[in-house]
Amino acid sequence: MSTRRATISDVAREAGVSPSTASVVFSGKTPVSDATRRRVIDAASALGYTGPDPRAASLRRGRSGIVGVVFEEHLGTAFLDPVKTLMMDGLADGVAPLGAGLLLLRDHDPSGTGSSLTTAPIDAAVLVGCSGHLRESLDAVRARGIPVVVIEGDAGGEVPRIGLDNREAQRQAASHLRALGHRRVAIVALPARAGWEAGWILDGTAVTVDVTRERLAGALDVYPDAPTYAAAGSFIDQGLAAGRVLFADRADRPTAVIAQSDLLAAGVIRAAEEAGYRVPEDVSVTGFDGIVVDGLAPYELTTLVQPATDKGRAAGEAVTAMLDGGEAASIRFTCEFREGNTSGPAPATDR
């Protein structure tokens, strides 16, 4: 018998009370006498009623208890990035007081019919990443009048933004290399724009991804002429591929490589070893992120440690604040330079 599920009215009738009272028993918003409560609870279990329908409740309350997290990539891919993983971790923490769930969303729904920014019952949105799609996602959300926070991307306007001192931080790493006497330095960058295929960046204006651009600017502040090869993604094998390109010409190889992520750096190191160079004696490599790269031992990357978890948490807290009617300010986190054993003095022959 697949008769229609019981509603709260059914329960109320069964318990001999009004629907409003029954509702209150479940929400706990108003005191109810013990006797009444029991009658309602009993009626509910007798009818197999398992609590208010979330859909109806969210319509009435105007809240769904769901925060959308918007990625630019394929969902599965997003979690391949340790930084994003950590961020999700923090985000989950940050929205905990709201008791909200996290809904995974893609910014540019390919399937068309999917649940997207515009059709998902979300109370707020967190935009992650920095692609060109960002603007349209942003418009979609703002049009709906939903609180939104952007992580690592230029939102413009009033949108609270959780960011990093990418440029300053990267400049620190570059300065570190210069202090070590390096002159021939190459950069291995993150993708220049959505859908980017690995290749040289010849024109700075071709870079539409904020993070890439900012870190690049920091490196170029110190080494204005450094050749820049942008990988197709933040993966070890992408770093390896980029490294192979950099080390292909033994006569003109860099003595130091500034990688825009730790994973890329790990790949570059591997490429260097493969080409017969020692790290850091022959080649210095710096990373970015400060994550634990499994299997990189005994190397400890010279890198910039970014507070990835804190970023997520801050985003969650910002969203929480806005949902509570408050204002949320943009936050700019600071990276900490950490010197490992992958950077050293430039080779004597090359000073």
Added chain:
Amino acid sequence: MSTRRATISDVAREAGVSPSTASVVFSGKTPVSDATRRRVIDAASALGYTGPDPRAASLRRGRSGIVGVVFEEHLGTAFLDPVKTLMMDGLADGVAPLGAGLLLLRDHDPSGTGSSLTTAPIDAAVLVGCSGHLRESLDAVRARGIPVVVIEGDAGGEVPRIGLDNREAQRQAASHLRALGHRRVAIVALPARAGWEAGWILDGTAVTVDVTRERLAGALDVYPDAPTYAAAGSFIDQGLAAGRVLFADRADRPTAVIAQSDLLAAGVIRAAEEAGYRVPEDVSVTGFDGIVVDGLAPYELTTLVQPATDKGRAAGEAVTAMLDGGEAASIRFTCEFREGNTSGPAPATDR
């Protein structure tokens, strides 16, 4: 002026049509004349109406377009596991035809007030993992009459289950080791139950996690007396810690270790190296999962390759089928044994 947002009735009035017609313009469920469509669209944009309220729509339709994915761990932690990541990947694919979003949920909400299985507006649920909490989560969902699929866990009853031939597969690895002449074999297992702290498993009945139990059974089929040390989680460092325990007593150390995951195996290998043993000459190690363990090179694990992505996709498809009114069958995937270079003949002294 923060006057109330426009509703579809406002739009209809502005356009001079009935609400039903306006609704149809957005849903496209029924043909509408071009002239009418234009009038409605114009009215909508004039009023700043951005489409139907998802909450109201989902109440009426009885669908929210959201599939809940229930993990047993802290959300951030779930994505540390490459297998789960791959699975999410497949799951995202599998529910794509539904156009549904994935809502991340924890099975045992600690905060209490959180959005959980019982309060989230989900159309279906996918339960991941295998902890003891599974049963209660399951009950909660089934009571709500929501389609549910379980990945790697015994759901019992009618619940479709996406599983693996864990026992048979693990037995294969064990047989492989026996064929190589190993007699002193130890097992490094996954956690025995939720909240488990690393330690020996002395009593098989203490294992409540299905995956752990099944793989253990497979290993014990071949080596009934193998000592089993269960780690606290599937991580390299957990494997390392377990390995240190196993190799502590040089006189009585195992010549082969059956690890229940690749990450654990990687840690065990590291522990073996640390203890001065060569792999596979002195110690053979087998893993489980067939993932790419970063930084394990030049080792290639002897392991059982599981179709993690397929598992996710199958779960997604099962959910889709059930939501379409169909039936979904349980599926049992098969692991493929892959011999790498981490297993070899037992040391001659030990035959």
Added chain:
DNA sequence: GGAGGCTGTCGAATCGATTCGACGGATGCG
């Protein structure tokens, strides 16, 4: 010219719960 078929639009009911002001009865206080 009238009957029948399409198309496109409309009305009204419905989805299921929440909320807020009102109200009745019991209790406290003078």
Added chain:
DNA sequence: CGCATCCGTCGAATCGATTCGACAGCCTCC
């Protein structure tokens, strides 16, 4: 003993959209 309070319960309106059968034109075809 009477009046003011307070606590718990009830009614009724509301959240915003969807859906389905009914219906009005208009065209076609005989």
